[in-house]
Amino acid sequence: MKSALLVIDMQKGFLSPVSPLFIAGAPATVSACAHVIARCRAAGVPVFFVTRRYRADGSDVELARRERWRAGGKPLTPGCAEEISEAMPACFGSGAGDYHIRKPRYSAFFSTELDLVLRRLGVDHVILAGTTTPNCIRTSCYDALSLDYRVTVLRDCTSSATEEIQEANLADMARAGAAVVSSEELELEE
Amino acid sequence: MKSALLVIDMQKGFLSPVSPLFIAGAPATVSACAHVIARCRAAGVPVFFVTRRYRADGSDVELARRERWRAGGKPLTPGCAEEISEAMPACFGSGAGDYHIRKPRYSAFFSTELDLVLRRLGVDHVILAGTTTPNCIRTSCYDALSLDYRVTVLRDCTSSATEEIQEANLADMARAGAAVVSSEELELEE
Numbered sequence: 001m002k003s004a005l006l007v008i009d010m011q012k013g014f015l016s017p018v019s020p021l022f023i024a025g026a027p028a029t030v031s032a033c034a035h036v037i038a039r040c041r042a043a044g045v046p047v048f049f050v051t052r053r054y055r056a057d058g059s060d061v062e063l064a065r066r067e068r069w070r071a072g073g074k075p076l077t078p079g080c081a082e083e084i085s086e087a088m089p090a091c092f093g094s095g096a097g098d099y100h101i102r103k104p105r106y107s108a109f110f111s112t113e114l115d116l117v118l119r120r121l122g123v124d125h126v127i128l129a130g131t132t133t134p135n136c137i138r139t140s141c142y143d144a145l146s147l148d149y150r151v152t153v154l155r156d157c158t159s160s161a162t163e164e165i166q167e168a169n170l171a172d173m174a175r176a177g178a179a180v181v182s183s184e185e186l187e188l189e190e
Numbered sequence: 191m192k193s194a195l196l197v198i199d200m201q202k203g204f205l206s207p208v209s210p211l212f213i214a215g216a217p218a219t220v221s222a223c224a225h226v227i228a229r230c231r232a233a234g235v236p237v238f239f240v241t242r243r244y245r246a247d248g249s250d251v252e253l254a255r256r257e258r259w260r261a262g263g264k265p266l267t268p269g270c271a272e273e274i275s276e277a278m279p280a281c282f283g284s285g286a287g288d289y290h291i292r293k294p295r296y297s298a299f300f301s302t303e304l305d306l307v308l309r310r311l312g313v314d315h316v317i318l319a320g321t322t323t324p325n326c327i328r329t330s331c332y333d334a335l336s337l338d339y340r341v342t343v344l345r346d347c348t349s350s351a352t353e354e355i356q357e358a359n360l361a362d363m364a365r366a367g368a369a370v371v372s373s374e375e376l377e378l379e380e
Contacts, residue, residue, distance in 0.1 A: 135366060145254060168358040175351075
């Protein structure tokens with residue numbers, strides 16, 4: 001089994017309380033994410049940062065959130081205020097072998113080259129970290145299952161607006177066939 | 191706004207208590223589904239039946255459910271027992287303008303021609319009915335939102351293993367931008 005770590009949407013636009021797209025549970029997961037990123041790099045497991053970066057005209061913002069995005073200072077857009085711009089938390093650092101993928105919608109696989117790159121690398125197991133659990137983590141999980149990847153979701157590295165939403169979504173994904181574990185329980189084979 | 195009704199996975203393999211893929215909440219939604227199907231046909235709203243039909247060798251069964259499928263009599267497969275085979279409930283009838291789409295995974299859009307046909311018809315609003323809410327309805331909902339369709343989910347025409355799962359998933363989809371209404375509240379413009 002060859003694994004890859006997918007770190008999804010861990011950006012200031014979702015992590016900063018001043019952003020209209022802020023996810024209440026996300027800041028508490030930053031240190032656990034940083035730790036698992038470092039472990040994967042050390043183990044030779046490729047790390048993918050999958051992020052948003054909207055166009056200034058809003059043509060690639062999901063219709064359902066476009067008004068909130070516009071009224072809230074256009075987070076995740078080049079040229080917007082620094083505290084809601086796209087940079088990742090500094091503690092994630094930068095690995096020479098990291099991959100960066102921009103995604104236009106919820107799922108990391110939707111209209112992106114992610115599946116092509118994972119196939120080229122021979123990856124058959126994806127480990128999911130990031131935010132939010134009900135939207136981008138979950139859609140990525142189901143797309144990965146549909147593409148026949150094995151999937152592990154890291155419960156302490158993913159986040160939701162409330163603990164109730166977090167637990168309900170983790171339970172659904174476990175029933176659909178994903179392994180849901182804490183980052184401490186994660187075993188890296190490589 | 192031009193609408194289409196998507197009726198997803200309303201097949202004996204999910205509706206029959208003897209199937210290993212039985213969804214406890216699904217049989218109670220059959221009559222509401224039949225009613226909205228009849229309303230849509232009468233209003234000229236195209237009706238899409240999106241269903242599973244697995245190959246006998248299991249090569250297109252999701253990995254996570256393949257063992258359960260094999261051990262349980264291969265539901266949704268040509269030649270399997272009638273009570274878990276693919277036919278829709280008889281009360282759905284058959285409309286001259288109905289569309290039938292076979293899907294190999296959870297989402298009605300995943301590796302199917304659904305989006306192409308909807309575009310050709312000028313549809314910009316999809317109405318979701320069928321089962322299960324956390325899997326096939328929800329993945330179809332997020333794919334439809336990602337493709338810029340407006341989405342309505344019919345709460346009494348969709349179903350889950352438990353009421354708790356049903357309500358948690360409807361709430362998540364509403365937060366993501368879908369309209370969640372009962373079939374009685376559904377207004378057909380055409």
